[in-house]
Amino acid sequence: MTSPKITNKQTEILTLIFQFRFLNRTQIQQLLNHKDPKTINTWLKDLTEKQFLNRIYENTIGANTKPAIYYAGINAIRYYKSLGQDNNPYLKKLYRDNERSQSFxxxxxxxxxxxxxxxxxxxxxxxxxxxxxxxxxxxxxxxxxxxxxxxxxxxxxxxxxxxxxxxxxxxxxxxxxxxxxxxxxxxxxxxxxxxxxxxxxxxxxxxxxxxxxxxxxxxxxxxxxxxxxxxxxxxxxxxxxxxxxxxxxxxxxxxxxx
CATH class of the missing domain: 3.40.1560 (type ii restriction endonuclease, domain 2)
Known part of the structure; x- marks a missing residue:
């Protein structure tokens, strides 16, 4: 199966997600040392729509002031495997990240x-x-x-x-x-x-x-x-x-x- 096309900067985001597992939008922007939050949001929206990332966001009063949190989607895991990570035990954990507790x-x-x-x-x-x-x-x-x-x-x-x-x-x-x-x-x-x-x-x-x-x-x-x-x-x-x-x-x- 061919993965959807993404940019080099979006690939950097996937690398960060692999490294940290869960990151919010603000952290991703800081780690990329990028000044424009609108551009970051555009990249993240595209990655989410293409199933490279999953998104956690509460659209309720109070909670909606917090930045969205992102973690690896199915296409990100396929991307990591394409880099020779097939036998990495860490990848097996990523498949269950949608079940992780808020504490985790x-x-x-x-x-x-x-x-x-x-x-x-x-x-x-x-x-x-x-x-x-x-x-x-x-x-x-x-x-x-x-x-x-x-x-x-x-x-x-x-x-x-x-x-x-x-x-x-x-x-x-x-x-x-x-x-x-x-x-x-x-x-x-x-x-x-x-x-x-x-x-x-x-x-x-x-x-x-x-x-x-x-x-x-x-x-x-x-x-x-x-x-x-x-x-x-x-x-x-x-x-x-x-x-x-x-x-x-x-x-x-x-x-x-x-």
Whole structure:
């Protein structure tokens, strides 16, 4: 089956959707560094009509002031396959994105906002951030050893004085407490495998856990403290916690981590 024709700029939008999974119109415009929202809307409307994108938009009072959210449609998935992604396990997840919860969608939008913050900092020239989203981690053979950990973001902060790597993990309030505890424990056990060092030739990164609520953060911090005690307080394991709201308000690089 021949896919409908699209422009190079529209192809860039599909690449962004692959990278971030869910993006709103404002984020797409910022990531493309494009000044004209009308042009962006024209491209998005065309991609939606041609089934490259699906659109989430509420046309009710209050909700209709929020930008529409876009995710991969059937022709986008076919396009990704045409690029040699047939065996990429990430593609299988995209088929079910029309069933995702609002909480899941919000998480993806949140990650995109963090990456936009990185790009804004990069533009100032003193610090440079590079990052891999969940799509990159799943698709990149370098990170195949992390398949069961499902981090939302791996990023590097580099300046003249510093080179530091981080793994960002989102903890959501929907998950039962035993699953939160298991996820925290998985990262401690991952530390002891030395797989990161063996595969990347870099020191083990700092783990940043973002929590949807303050209540969840308090529970996660207390649970991590108990787990680290069980593992005899490993010296080089570095984990920090913050809330999504603090990151939105002050930025991921602010002094908000506990």
């Amino acid at each position: 969608i919000d998480e993806q939008i949140f990650i995109a906002d963090i990456c936009l913050d990185f790009l804004e900092i990069n533009a100032k020239g003193e610090i440079n951030y590079t990052f891999e989203t969940a799509a990159g981690v799943t698709s990149n053979p370098l990170y195949s050893f992390m398949e069961d950990l499902s981090p939302q973001l791996i990023f590097t902060k580099e300046s003249k004085a510093e080179f530091k790597q981080y793994i960002l993990v989102q903890l959501d309030s929907v998950s039962p407490k035993y699953m939160i505890k298991k996820r925290l424990k998985n990262y401690i056990e991952f530390f002891f495998t030395n797989e990161w060092e063996e595969n990347t030739n870099k020191s083990f990164p700092t783990i940043l856990f973002t929590c949807q609520t303050m209540t969840l953060m308090i529970y996660a911090k207390r649970t991590m403290k108990g787990l680290l005690n069980d593992y005899q307080e490993p010296e080089d394991f570095d984990a920090w916690f913050s809330t999504n709201d603090k990151i939105r308000e002050q930025g991921i690089s602010a002094e908000i981590w506990e």
